[in-house]
Amino acid sequence: MIVKSRDKPxxxxxxxxxxxxTVREVGEGASHSHSHSPYEVAPPRRAVSVMxxxxxxxxxxxxxxxxxxxxxxxxxxxxxxAAPPPVGGSLVSYFxxxxxxxxxxxxxxxxxxxxxxxSLFPQENERNEKxxxxxxxxxxxxxxxxxxxxxxxxxxxxxxxxYVTYPYTRYEKIVSLCEQLLLTRWWYYCERKLSSSEAxxxxxxxxxxxxxxxxxxxLETAGVGPESHYAVSWVITWYVHCxxxxxxxxxxxxxxMVEEDGLNVIFFTAALVVWSKETIKTWITEAMEMVEGDExxxxxxxxxxxxxxxxxxxxxxxxxxxxxxxxxxxGYRDHYLYIVQREKKNFLDGNIRKLxxxxxxxxxxxALRIIWHLLPREWRTxxxxxxxxxxxxxxxxxxxxxxxxxxxxxxxx
Amino acid sequence: xxxxxTPAKKQLLKIIILGDSxxxxxxxxxxxxxxxxxxxxKATIGADFLTKELTVGDQVVSLQIWDTAGQERFQSLGSAxxxxxxxxxLVYDVTVQESFAHVGSWMEEFSIQAGRxxxxxxxxxxxLEDRRQVPTRTAQMWCDKQNAEGDKNDKTEMKYFETSxxxxxxxxxxxxxxxxxxxxxxxxxxxPVPPPSTVNxxxxxxxxxxxxxxTNSGCxx
Numbered sequence: 325m326i327v328k329s330r331d332k333p334x335x336x337x338x339x340x341x342x343x344x345x346t347v348r349e350v351g352e353g354a355s356h357s358h359s360h361s362p363y364e365v366a367p368p369r370r371a372v373s374v375m376x377x378x379x380x381x382x383x384x385x386x387x388x389x390x391x392x393x394x395x396x397x398x399x400x401x402x403x404x405x406a407a408p409p410p411v412g413g414s415l416v417s418y419f420x421x422x423x424x425x426x427x428x429x430x431x432x433x434x435x436x437x438x439x440x441x442x443s444l445f446p447q448e449n450e451r452n453e454k455x456x457x458x459x460x461x462x463x464x465x466x467x468x469x470x471x472x473x474x475x476x477x478x479x480x481x482x483x484x485x486x487y488v489t490y491p492y493t494r495y496e497k498i499v500s501l502c503e504q505l506l507l508t509r510w511w512y513y514c515e516r517k518l519s520s521s522e523a524x525x526x527x528x529x530x531x532x533x534x535x536x537x538x539x540x541x542x543l544e545t546a547g548v549g550p551e552s553h554y555a556v557s558w559v560i561t562w563y564v565h566c567x568x569x570x571x572x573x574x575x576x577x578x579x580x581m582v583e584e585d586g587l588n589v590i591f592f593t594a595a596l597v598v599w600s601k602e603t604i605k606t607w608i609t610e611a612m613e614m615v616e617g618d619e620x621x622x623x624x625x626x627x628x629x630x631x632x633x634x635x636x637x638x639x640x641x642x643x644x645x646x647x648x649x650x651x652x653x654x655g656y657r658d659h660y661l662y663i664v665q666r667e668k669k670n671f672l673d674g675n676i677r678k679l680x681x682x683x684x685x686x687x688x689x690x691a692l693r694i695i696w697h698l699l700p701r702e703w704r705t706x707x708x709x710x711x712x713x714x715x716x717x718x719x720x721x722x723x724x725x726x727x728x729x730x731x732x733x734x735x736x737x
Numbered sequence: 738x739x740x741x742x743t744p745a746k747k748q749l750l751k752i753i754i755l756g757d758s759x760x761x762x763x764x765x766x767x768x769x770x771x772x773x774x775x776x777x778x779k780a781t782i783g784a785d786f787l788t789k790e791l792t793v794g795d796q797v798v799s800l801q802i803w804d805t806a807g808q809e810r811f812q813s814l815g816s817a818x819x820x821x822x823x824x825x826x827l828v829y830d831v832t833v834q835e836s837f838a839h840v841g842s843w844m845e846e847f848s849i850q851a852g853r854x855x856x857x858x859x860x861x862x863x864x865l866e867d868r869r870q871v872p873t874r875t876a877q878m879w880c881d882k883q884n885a886e887g888d889k890n891d892k893t894e895m896k897y898f899e900t901s902x903x904x905x906x907x908x909x910x911x912x913x914x915x916x917x918x919x920x921x922x923x924x925x926x927x928x929p930v931p932p933p934s935t936v937n938x939x940x941x942x943x944x945x946x947x948x949x950x951x952t953n954s955g956c957x958x
Contacts, residue, residue, distance in 0.1 A: 431835070432808055435759030435780070442777045476758065476780045476808045518810045553814045557782035565782050620821040621749050624801045628786045 427516075428466045429474040433459060436479045443568045444487040457495070458483050465503045472506055472514040477557065480564040481510060488574060509586035513560045521560050523671035524590050526550040528559070530667040531594035531660045539601045546608045547623030554630040555593050562589055566634040572641060579650050588657065590664055595653035600637055604630065747790075750919045751801045751821050752912075753851070755843040756828035757836040758807030761861040764902035765828060766804045769912045774903050781806045784818050793917050800916055812846055819850040824857075824919035826911070829876075831860040831899065832868040837876065844883070855918035857896045859911050864901040873899060894918060 424430050437459045445451035461482055466474055482502050489498050512520040529550035533540040540549075548554050557565040562580050567573050580588045597604065607629040608622070615621035638646070670676060754762045763778050763785065770787045785804040790797065803818050805811065825847045829836040840858065847854070860876050863869075880897040896914050900907035 429808075432758050435807075438759070439778055439780050442779070473810070475810055476806055477782050479780070516810075518813050522813070552817045553783050556814065561782065565779065615749070618749060620751055621799070621801065624751070624786050624788070624803075627784075631783070631785070 424463060424467055425470050427470050427473045428463050430463065432476065433462055433474055433479065436476055437462075440479050441483050441487075444483065444570070454483075454486060454490075457490070458486055461486065461499050461502050464499055465506055468503070469506065472511065473516050475513055475518075475560065477561040477565060478506075478510070478514065480561040481505075484562075484564045484570075484573060484577065487570070488577075505581070508584055509581060512586060519672060520668075521556065522550075522553070523668040524559055524587075525553055525555055526671045526676065527587075527664040527667040528555060528590045528593045528597075530663050531591065531656055532597050534660055534663055535594065535598050535656070536601060539598065539604065542605060542608050543597075543626075546611065546626040547619060548626045548630055552623065552627055554627050555597075557631070558593055558596075558634055559589055563634055563638070566632075567638055569639050571643075572638050572646060575643075575646060575650075579653070583657075587661070587664055588653065591656040591660070592650070592653040594656055594660075595649055596633065596637060599649055599652065600633055603636070604633075747797045747799050748920060748923065749799050749801060750823045750916055750923070751803070752915060752919065753803045753805060753819060753822045753825045753847065754828060755805055755825055755847060756807060757830070757833070757839050757843075760807065760828045760830040760833070760836050761902050762807065762828050763804050765826075765859065765861060765900065765908055765911075766802050768902045768905055768908045770802065772905070774905065776903075783811065783814060791913070791916065793913070793920050796920060798916055798920060800912070802912075815846060816850050819847060822847075822851040822854060823923060824855045824915045825851070826857055826859060826915055828859045828861055829871065830862050831871050832862055832865045834870040837871045837879075840879070853893045855893050855895070855915065855922055857898055857911050857915045857918075859907075860897070860899045861902060863899045863906065864904050893922075 437455050440458065441451050441454055445454050458479060462474065462479060465482075466472055485502055485505070486498060489501065493501070506514060512524060529540065529543070532543070543549050562573075563576055564573060576592070579592065580586070582588060608626050611622045611625035611629070614625065641649070754766060756762050758780065763781055764774060766785070766787055767778075768774055770789045781804055783806060787802050787804070789800045789802065791800060792798065803822075805815070805818060825844070827840050827843055829840050831837075837860075844856065847856075858876060858880055860871060860873070876899075877897050880895045883895045896918070898907050898911035898914065900911055902908060
């Protein structure tokens with residue numbers, strides 16, 4: 325990637341130079357890793373760093389973006405013998421849903437494959453062929469790893485890898501590559517439950533809190549804190565779900581794959597949000613004015629705008645700006661890696677630090693409403709002058725009591 | 738000269754669309770909101786959101802429609818989207834028996850998160866009639882059963898519609914029905930009392946809000 329080194333060396337580039345390997349190295353190691361946990365697998369040292377340069381070379385040589393099956397690219401000439409994938413017939417396909425283990429979720433895969441690869445392979449025949457390959461890859465990899473569960477979004481990740489590597493890389497190597505990525509960079513997302521993915525979203529928000537507390541507070545006020553999961557499709561598909569610009573996607577994939585822990589996507593997400601803070605603040609302000617502070621409506625508008633942020637910012641971003649954004653993300657990694665790890669752990673352990681029942685506006689309001697409705701009716705009348713101080717003391721006492729109650733519940737006391 | 742009557746405040750209704758993957762939730766939403774059908778939809782990840790303004794009776798309504806992911810694992814995100822929901826649209830595919838079998842669990846999940854609400858059941862993809870696996874009567878009976886079993890003190894209604902998002906049949910009717918039901922329910926409920934910043938514990942006279950039903954006993958019961 326070889327994202328070609330820039331004149332001025334950066335942390336990102338140093339990382340990439342430090343960890344240098346090829347697609348072939350990743351692929352060849354894959355088939356020996358089945359019985360190991362994700363971190364016991366010998367890590368691919370530089371992931372699929374050929375992606376962005378492949379994109380660039382396609383564009384430079386005027387090759388069609390779908391690349392066809394007859395391309396003769398010297399870039400990977402030793403990998404050119406793309407074997408046709410073993411594609412099951414319709415009968416096999418029908419019975420596969422009963423034969424495959426539960427983690428494969430064959431029916432969901434079928435439904436997703438039918439709705440995939442639209443922009444990557446615009447030609448129908450080619451798209452159908454690639455869909456069959458993609459389904460085969462997904463099911464083969466998952467069938468060998470019952471601990472990994474199919475999730476909606478995995479088809480987009482593997483679909484993009486297929487788009488970039490085939491036919492430059494042999495089919496079997498693509499399978500191995502996807503397998504390795506699943507076991508290392510993507511394993512958070514394919515656990516049985518979604519909680520690890522949710523933990524990552526909380527961790528990304530924690531970075532925003534550190535970098536720009538005002539922005540984080542505004543997001544929470546508008547109901548689009550981490551619990552709204554506005555970024556779930558960005559993270560678990562590595563932005564494939566939200567972007568069509570394959571050059572940008574390829575560069576992002578390179579960056580996300582650099583680190584074995586798969587956390588680069590979190591730092592990039594935080595960087596993207598902070599990078600766009602003025603836009604986000606404007607959206608939230610406009611939403612609040614538009615619906616006069618109605619919380620549900622504000623949350624909806626803000627969510628809608630935010631979920632389209634990658635398209636707004638990244639679809640037509642210049643390569644210079646993208647590199648700058650990646651530098652910011654990498655700076656966050658250097659400074660806040662411990663925060664991401666801590667918040668991820670906190671979430672998985674059930675200790676969400678910044679979203680206590682009284683620290684979060686909405687949960688606090690819910691708690692207050694419950695207390696309010698428990699009060700005798702005559703207490704709910706407006707405060708008479710002169711009694712405000714006493715009432716304030718009592719309401720504070722009630723809040724403290726409710727906090728103590730919820731804390732004791734939380735800690736099982 | 739009398740002044741112009743104050744226009745009724747626009748009512749916000751939040752509707753959630755639920756159902757298995759690939760039953761056509763996104764297509765239904767886009768068909769209703771934009772009058773468009775695009776066969777090139779992608780799987781929804783997390784949730785999508787659209788709004789549409791419409792008039793129900795003489796009330797202007799802003800319909801906030803949330804389209805959710807169909808895979809079971811995304812249900813854990815539900816609480817974020819279900820909060821404040823006024824109604825839900827349950828969708829199944831008439832050509833996939835299993836998607837109908839799961840409708841009950843979708844409804845249960847919604848009820849747990851948002852409470853019992855009016856809803857509609859939609860059997861989508863009626864344009865594929867030759868592949869139909871779920872008879873209309875079966876779905877209608879299921880709705881009747883839900884209506885019969887509902888809480889007598891908190892009656893909610895489930896209506897059944899069959900639609901084709903591709904051919905735009907039945908879509909408008911289904912969404913208008915759920916909007917009307919949610920609006921009627923909202924109108925029948927008292928406006929929520931905003932939580933106070935302070936409370937008065939030393940008031941001798943019960944306030945006027947209680948009206949003639951209030952007594953001086955000091956007892957709230």
